[in-house]
Amino acid sequence: MDRRTLLQSALGLGSLSIASPGRAQAFPSKPITLVLPFSAGGISDVMARTLAQHVAQHLGKPVIVDNKPGAGGQIAASAVLQQAADGHTVYVAGTAMFAINQTLFRKFAYDPVKDFEPVTSLVISPLVLVVAADSPVRTLSELVSLSRSSRQGLTFASQGLGSVGHLLAELFRSRTGGSMSHVAYKGSVPALQDVMTNRVDFMLDPTSSTEALIRGKKLRALAIASTRRVPQLPDVPTLAELGVSGVDAGVWFGAAVRSGTPVSAVQTLNRALVAALQDPGIQKRFESQGMQAYPQTPEQFKQFIRGEIARWAPLIQSSGASID
Known part of the structure; x- marks a missing residue:
């Protein structure tokens, strides 16, 4: 190999060594943590652990459930917001944490719309x-x-x-x-x-x-x-059927990541969670526990959260309910 060829080869290797560290790592590159603002053993915890097993198989990485209850979801949310915005830490919470507590609490530590990027809704009861x-x-x-x-x-x-x-x-x-x-x-x-x-x-x-x-x-x-009868209690009529319209709601749970998380990571998490929610075995298990799988796209879930905030805020204010 002559001097010119050797120099070209060295320059080529050098450019590769410089470029490699800048490349985006494939997601996920490490275990994923689902942070819950609920205690272990409850229905939301069982739901999260059921999904975690399926997502781990889908993504080929361990999925850990971390229970951090208290303060209306603020402790768990803070734990997520302290981590890197890379999709490896996911906030799994419910109606209160995403749509109610921001209005209910006189002082609340996070904004569910500004601080988080929705991934998908999970279940509704x-x-x-x-x-x-x-x-x-x-x-x-x-x-x-x-x-x-x-x-x-x-x-x-x-x-x-x-x-x-x-x-x-x-x-x-x-x-x-x-x-x-x-x-x-x-x-x-x-x-x-x-x-x-x-x-x-x-x-x-x-x-x-x-x-x-x-x-x-x-x-x-x-x-x-509810807007329609539910499969768990098919003989029970809806309030609307009985003449009381507009009084329909469920407790729901969803997944979100820290704002600024790459779109590719959000989409990967969405696909994995939706695949789990569409699994017939998981759907059957959830239905036996009074829950219905409720998958959405990230954009659909974002609009859903905004709609829920707009829905509950006037009711909270008119009720006079507040928490310090």
């Missing part, structure tokens, strides 16, 4: 209006009539101040004109216990936490707060 199985109220019309005629009115339980159950019940009250008083609890479990023992008259709660109690004759379902 419609709310169902329930009373105790031995309640004298057997139909929605009886409930509404009693709320109007009773001197002291009726009471309704919720999962907490500013929760979807609270806000939807406030909307139900405004649409029916009944006299109803709110009783806030810390979660569905204690609230449902008091509904089942008739300490509180009724509640709007997701099918994911009520279906088994309805089938076990502990609760009586009067109506579904």
